[in-house]
Amino acid sequence: xxxxxxxxxxxHTLRISVADQKMVLTEHGLPIATYPVSTxxxxxxxxxxxxxxxxxxxxxxxxIGHGQPPGMKFKNRWPTGEIVPVDAPGRDPIVxxxxxxxxxxxxxxxxxxxxxxxxxxxxERNIGTPMSYGCIRMRSADVMEVFSRVGVxxxxxxxxxxxxxxxxxxxxxxxxxAPHPEHPPQ
Numbered sequence: 097x098x099x100x101x102x103x104x105x106x107x108h109t110l111r112i113s114v115a116d117q118k119m120v121l122t123e124h125g126l127p128i129a130t131y132p133v134s135t136x137x138x139x140x141x142x143x144x145x146x147x148x149x150x151x152x153x154x155x156x157x158x159x160i161g162h163g164q165p166p167g168m169k170f171k172n173r174w175p176t177g178e179i180v181p182v183d184a185p186g187r188d189p190i191v192x193x194x195x196x197x198x199x200x201x202x203x204x205x206x207x208x209x210x211x212x213x214x215x216x217x218x219x220e221r222n223i224g225t226p227m228s229y230g231c232i233r234m235r236s237a238d239v240m241e242v243f244s245r246v247g248v249x250x251x252x253x254x255x256x257x258x259x260x261x262x263x264x265x266x267x268x269x270x271x272x273x274a275p276h277p278e279h280p281p282q
Contacts, residue, residue, distance in 0.1 A: 104249025105156070110214070110242070112232055112252065113259040114140065114149065117224050119214075119232070120259050121242060130259075131242065132224040134217070134233040140256060142199065142206045147229040150204035150212060154252040157198035157208060159243060166192050166236040167218065180218045182236070192216030192236040193243040197252055204254075214252070215239060 111120045114135050121129045141148035160173050167179040169189045173196075180187050195214040199207035210230065217223070217233040227233070232254075234242070 103247075105247030106249065108246045108250045110156075110246065110250065110252045111259060112254045114151075114226070114254070114256045115258045117226065118259055119234070119242075121245065123245075129241070131234060131238045133214075134219075134223050134225060134227045135254075136228050136230045137226045138229070142204045142210070144206060144210060149228070149230055149232070149254065150199060150207045150210075151254050151256060152199065152201040152204045154197040154199050154204055154207055154212075154254065156195045156214075156246060156248055156250045156252060158194075158196040159248060160194040160196065161192060161243070164192065166216070166240065168192060170194060170215075182218055182220050184218050187218050189218065190215045190231075191218055193239045195239075195243060195246065214242070 107123055109122045111122065112133060117133055117135065119131045119133045120127050136147055136149040138147040140151055142150040161168065161170065164175050165179060167181060169176045169178040169180050169191055173194060180189055180191050193216055197207050197212045199205045212230055214232040214234065216236040216239040219227065220235045223233065223235055
């Protein structure tokens, strides 16, 4: 939660495409990284008990797990002390980091109460396909990177359609060419 006087993150945004099963992290509007994700296997929506992924504009309300090792299992948002290895058979807990989301629109207003998160999963083999119970799942290394860059208050846009723009390097300023030795500047 935000303490009084804390600054909200207005620099970063997360754009999540259900169609692409991808997340684009932007900084000052420029894409800086793309990550594969896994959204709900039950579809889209915000109905209680539906296990669906909500659509629309949300925000990072809480960040949980700072300093915990990769694979740390969380129960009720508290670390349990158990480290779950990647692709452990029969294991599907929330691991590594949690970014708890709050809906900012009527269509996703229940997201916070439904405990919709961006979080790590040991089921990394399933990243890139809809397999979650409503949350946005990521590889542990990826969620740690996003967690370290994105602050409380950052906007999260979840949409059914493909990502707006492919990840490209930001445009570089043009460099003035050095004069050719046979054609000196005039």
